[in-house]
Amino acid sequence: MEHLIKITVSANYTYLITIELFDSNNRTIAPESRSDLVDIYFKQYPGIYKLRVTLNGAVQDEVFFLDTDKNFFVGSPNEWGVSASTIVISPPTQFTAATLGEAYGSSHEYYTYPSIDHSQVGTNPVESNSLENNSLYIFLRFSSREMYDIYKQQTDSPILFQFKLVDETGYLIYDFNDKSKVAFDLDFGWLAFNMMLPNGLYYLIYSGKDARQIPIYVFKDWHTQFFMMLAREPQFGSIRTFLSPERRFIPDSFDHKYIDTLLDALQNNDYSLEGNTINIAARNKFESPMLGLLCSYLYLKGDSHKNDSLFNIMVNNIKNVILKDNTEAPDLIALEVILNSHVRSRDAKHFTIPNPPMFRIGFEAILQESLLDDKLIPILSMNDYISENLFYDSPYTTFKPVDFKKINTLKSSHDKNVKDFMKEKSASIDPSTATEGPTRSGGSPMKPDSPFEEKYFDSKLNELLEAEVLSKISNADNPHLEDSWLKSSVAEIIREESDLSMIAISERLGISKNTVMRILIELSVETRELE
Structure with missing residues (x-):
């Protein structure tokens, strides 16, 4: 006699969870019917079966003996309407930097409550009344208090404060080490920064070992909420960012869970x-x-x-x-x-x-x-x-992290460096046409083709540059090659095949032609400085 197996999935996980049923020979059993992925039905004869719940790559198996009709509920046992006779299967535990609810084992109350509280108002004690309706909220924390305690035993380095926020030009907005405009807890290991800011591009810069720079865009009339987990070093793969029409962070938002899942998929290609x-x-x-x-x-x-x-x-x-x-x-x-x-x-x-x-x-x-x-x-x-x-x-x-001062210096001397870089016969062409373009954060329609770029990108390097210049910039003993894998790669290509064009080098290394040109110019300038 066949028995009915009914599996109900909590609305919180309807589109995030995969349900599979296997027989004792590990063969997949197709469902009899399903209702909008909320209720799934099977009819099977008595025997041993395995119900598999998959959430974001994590698997939870429930093995059971079927001798009567069975009702399963995938979700929290505390949800309304779950009867005592129903077998509750908790979804696989998830981990994320954002303090999300339900199946997230990393969302401890001692992180969740502060992350909500400090999302609602600025952490600057004297935050001015701003006409802006856009803010940036940053919440940094450890995976647990236990992991934070281990960290404190191993190092005296205050990783929570080794960050600073700058704008698109590199202008300092706030250095977390100042501590006056952030909220933090050195017992549990978390830090919150919240400030109304003009819309635009900002960078969060980590200044500790293996320093990093992270772009964060503050959208007009939206509140950007940024979460990252810490350990001995920042866990950059854990970053989660949300856009909210309200300033307050909502941990139980369904959308946040979908975003978290999509980011894991993105990281796994x-x-x-x-x-x-x-x-x-x-x-x-x-x-x-x-x-x-x-x-x-x-x-x-x-x-x-x-x-x-x-x-x-x-x-x-x-x-x-x-x-x-x-x-x-x-x-x-x-x-x-x-x-x-x-x-x-x-x-x-x-x-x-x-x-x-x-x-x-x-x-x-x-x-x-x-x-x-x-x-x-x-x-x-x-x-x-x-x-x-x-x-x-x-x-x-x-x-x-990029040296903003270095970029500005190079921009101011770029035209001269290009002229010095090229042969005399090419110096008569105005190199400024190679650098025309906007300085805005986003993009704008491209400029008309530049004869300077079109001509020289397609030219062979041994025809474009003096042999002496090529020899110097590709010299394996050049100490500047240690500064960048890209400089080293370009120099190696020149040593082996000096008849390649910038276009060919660009395609081989998977970088833009402008970047190839910049590397060649930088190497040329640096080798002249060594003389």
Whole structure:
């Protein structure tokens, strides 16, 4: 006689959880029916079965003997309506830097409550009344008090305060080591920073061992909420960022859980999307544009074209409606670039994008397209420098901190350095045409083609440069080659194949032609200084 197996999934996990049933031979059993993924039904004969619950890659198995009808509930045993006869299966424990509720084992109360409290008001005791309706909230914490206690026993280094926030130009907004405008707890190991800020691009810079720089964009009329977990070093792969129409952080938001799951998929290079996840993102993008942004990134990076029309509409809505006053945000420009690439648009606008998107998938899309469009990453821009300093252990764009003063100095002397770099016969061409472009955070339509760039990017280096110059900049004993893997790689290529063009080197190394030119110019200047 067959018995009924009914599995009810909590609404909190409906689209996040996968349910599978196996027989005693480990064969998958297809369900008899399901109701909107909330109730799943099986009919089976008596025997031993295994119910598998998968959440974000984590697996929870429940082995049972079927001798009568069985009711299972996947969720919290405290949820309303769960009867005493129902077998409750708690979802696999999840871990995240954000203090989310339900199945998140890392969301201890001693972190959750402070993260909510300090999200609602500025941590500056004398925060002025601002006309801005956009803020940046940063919450840093350890995975648990126990791990924080271990950290304190191993080092005296106050990692909580080894951060500073600067604006797009490198101007210091706040150094956390000042401690006067942050809230913190040295017993439990957390720090909160909350400030109303003008919309635009900012950088969180970690100044400890293996220093990093992280772009964070504050969107107009939205509150940016940034979470990161700490250990002996910051756990950059744990970063989670949300956009909220309200200043208060809401730990039980369904959208936050979807964002957390999508970020894990992004880090694992998994670009597959369930149809229900797409529907959720399309429906909730007005309340959670970060969910729509992430879902769009994942879909457009993948190979599927089934929902191209939907995502074309979604991207346009995100950029022109939901975040309409943030057209310079690098992520919005990157999203349009990756959309044009995905649908192979012939009428796409071209942009210059000097500054980085928050998400590494956006930066990598820009970098890839820059191999075809030399105006996309301007020379001496932040994106130019990130190309050689990027890290890959986070779904977010993180990179070795850039020296803002050095960039400004190089910009002021760039034209002279270019003239010194080229042969006399090429110095008559105005090199300033190679560096025309915007200095804004986002992007703008690209400038007309420059004869300077077109001519020299395609020229062989041994025809473009004096043999003596090539010999000096490619000398293996050049101490400056130790400064950068990219300089070392370019020098090695020149030693072996000096008849290559900048375009060929760009394609071989996967960097923009402008970055190749900058590296060559820097090496030329540095070798002259050694003389």
